[in-house]
Amino acid sequence: MRHGGGCDKVVAMEMVLEDNPSHSDWDSEPDLLSDFSCPSFVESGTDSQPDGHTPKPFPISKVSQSETASICSGSLDGVEYSLRKEKEIVKMTMPRTLAFCYLSLLWQRETITLSDLLRFVEEGHIPYINAFQHFPEEMKLYGRDKGIFAIESWPTYEDIYKKVIEIAKFLDLPRFPDITEDSYLHPNILCMKYLMEVNLPDEMNDLTCQVVKMTGIGEVDFLTFDPIAKMAKTVKYDVQAVAVIVVVLKLLFLLDDNLEWTLSNIAEKYNEKNKEDKPWFDFRKWYQVMKKSIDEKKQKWEEARAKYLWKSEKPLYHSSIDRAVVYKRREMVVSLQKQFSALVDSAPTVEKKSPSSFQFNWTEGDSARTCFHGHGLQGILKKKGQSLTTKNSLYWLSTQKFCRSYCKHVTTYEESNFSLSYQFIINLFSFLLRIKTSSLHEEVSLIEKILFKRKYGKTKKKSRSRKGRKY
Template identity: 55%
Template sequence: RDFNERCAQCSEVNWGITDGGRFYCRSCHNVTERTREVVNTDFITNTRVQTISKGLRKKEKTDGGCEWYVCEGFQLVLKKQAEALEALGVCPQMKDEVLCNFWRRYLQKTKQAYCGRPAGETVKAVSVCDSSTDVDSEAERPSVLHMLSLSESEGDLQTDCSFASSVSRVSESTSVYSGSVDGSLYLTKNQKENLRMTMPMTLSFCYMALLWLREPMTLSDLLRFAVEGHIPYLNVFQYFPERMKLYGLDLKIFCVESWPVYEEVHSKMLELAAFLELPRFPDITDSCFLHPDMLCMKYLMEANLPDELHNWTCRVVKKISIGETDFLTLVPGNKSTRDVKYDVLAAAVIVVVLKLLFLLDDHYEWLLSDFAEERNKNNKEG
C-alpha cells in the first residue's frame, strides 16, 4: 500500500509482496529490488504469493528428505539447463530476466503458483489405508501401479502392492508411489489443455528464451548440445539434490530414454508462446544470426562448399522474400504468420541453389547416381 511507484515494465501500480519480502507487479509479474519490512503477520498471510517453494520447507520425518512438487523438479531442470547454456556462452540475462519470467507466467497460467489458490490444493493425492476391506483403495492401486515402468518385473509390482498394503496411514499431501508429493496425481490428471510439463518442453522453454534474445543458437544446435551431454537432459536425475527423493512414478516424469525430437520441441515452443500470450518477439533483421543469409554462410563453411555460393543463396532469399522481417519474426498466436524453422530454411536454400547451378530436377541426379554406380562396378570387375 505504501509503495506507489509505477512498474518499470508495464507502468501499472498494482503491487504484491513475495515470500522474500520483495514487491512484484501483479500485472506483468516483474519483481523489483525494493523490499518492505512487514510488522503485521496477518498481512503477510493474506497477500503473499503462493510460490512453488513451499513444499521444500516441510521436512519428512521418515527418510530425512523434503516434500516437493513436480513443478519444483522441472524448475530445477530449467535452472540447470539455463546455467549450462550460460556456460556455453549464452547471454546471462537468459536465466534471470527471460526464462524466469516465462516460467513464472506458465505457473500462473496453469494455476500452480502466483495465484490465489494453486490448482494442486483443490485435489488430494491418492491415499492408501491399511484396511483390506477398503474397496476404494483396492480399486485405485492397480491403476496407479500400472503407470510404473513397463520394464519392471511382475515381482516388483507385487512388492509395491505389499508395501502399499502395509502402510497404515499416508498423509493426504504425500504420494506413496513417488518421491514427489503429486507424482501419481500428475500422471493421472489430464492436463492437455494446460500444456502439462514434460522433459521435451524444458528444451522448448530454453529455445523460446534463446529466440527472444536472438541468440546465435538454432534449435538443431540446442538439441545437439543436449545429445552430447552439454545440456542436462538424458540423465537429469543426477542433478537432483539428496533432499528431493526421486523414485517410483517420478522416474516416468523426469527420466527419458530417447533423444528429443526436433518437431516436438519446436511445436511445443509455438504452443507455449501462444498459451502464455507473449507479445511479438524481437525482429529478426538481416544483421541477426538467425537470418537466412547469415545461416547460409555458416552452413556453406561447415559443408566446405565454395564461398561464391553465398551470393546465389542471397539472391534466392531476396527473390522469394523469405528474408523479410515480418516473415522471420515470431508472432505468437497469429495464424497468418509462418512458423519459421530457421536452420531448416537455410539448409533448404542451399539445396535449391545447388539444384539451380547443376540443373538438377530430382530425376537427373538419380540418373547420374545410377551411372556412377554402374561405372564403379565395372572398374572393380576390371
C-alpha cells in the same frame, strides 16, 4: 519439477495443450510401492493432545504408498501426473522443457539454432536423458516422481518445433524481438555458416543472398516469431537456410546426374592446365571429399548411439529400502562393463569436446581433405552485360504436387523419384541438422514455389483446363 522441504505440498505446473502421448512413458507405468511414511502428514498425532480428547483427523483422503513416496521426496508432481485422465491437459515434460529453453534462446536472439540445441543434447552437453542425476543430494526422487524424468528416446526436431509453438501460444507471449539482417538467425548469415560447414565455395554466398532477396524470406516480418498472430508459426531458420543452398546448387549444377559431371570435367581440365591460378570448383572432387567425410561422421554417430548407456550413473531407487540393493546392482553392472570394454576395445577414452556450432573443420593446405572455400565459380558462371549468370539455363522443380488441404504441404518424398546427386545433397544436410529428408525436401519445394511462382501458376492453369475439357 518443484521441491519443497519435508512433506510440503507443491502444486505442479500444468498446461492446457494438445495431448501428445509420444512422450508420456509414465502414463502406463504401474504404481511403484515404497516403504515410506510421513508421520506429520499421515498420523493423527494423538500423543500430543494433553486434554485426552481424540483429535479430528487431518482432512486428507487415503494416501497410497506410492503417493506417500512422492510427497516425501518433496513433490506432488508425480502423483498429479499419474492421475491425469482428462483430455487436452498436458503437464510440463522434459521435451516441453527443452522447447521452453529454445523459446528463451530465440527471445534473446542467441547464436544457436534448434538443430544445434538438439545436437548438444545428443552430445551430452545439455542434461536431458537421466537429467535427475545432476540434481543435488537433497533433491531425492522416489515413487512416481521418477516418471517425470523417465526419457527413453532422443528429442526430434519436428516434435520440439511443434511444442515451441504450443508453449508460446499458451503463455500468450508477445511478438518476439525482430530478426534483422545482422541477426545470427537471418538466412544470409546462416547460409554463409552452412556453406562453410559443407565445404562449398565462398562465392556461392552472393547467390544465396540473391535467392533470399527474390523470395522475400529475409524480411523482418517473415522471420520474426509472433505467437499471438492469427497464423502463429516460427521459421525453421536452419532448415530454411540449407534449403536455399540446395536451390542454389540446383541452379548451378541442375543435379540431374549429368550436367554436374560435365561441368566437373571442364573444371578438372582447367585446374590441370592452370595450377598456379585460382582453382575452379570441381563438383565431382567435392562430392568425393564430402562423401568420405560424412560417411565417417555417420559411422561414429551410429556407433555412439549403439553404445549409449540409457541407465544412469546415479541410480534412481523407488524407496530408501531399495537403495542399498540398487547401488549394489549398479556396481556390478559397471564392473562388468569395464571388463567387457577392456576385452573389446583397449583404446583410451576420448575426452568430451566443447560444444561447437560446427561439426566439420576445413583448413587450407590439408592434403587429406581438400578445402574448397577459396575455389571459384568461373567455370559455372558467364558474363551477361555487367553481371554474371549461370551457364545452366535449365531447372527442374522438386515437386509440383501440393496437397489440397489448407496446409498446402508437399506430397511424400520418395528418393527413387530423384537423381542420385540430389539425394546425396538432401541426405548430407539432413544428417547435419538431424532432420528427416522429407522435411528438407518440403522446405526446398516451398522456396521453389515462391521463386518460380509463375511456373507454378502456369502448371495450375494447365491442370484446370485439362479438367474442364470434354471429350
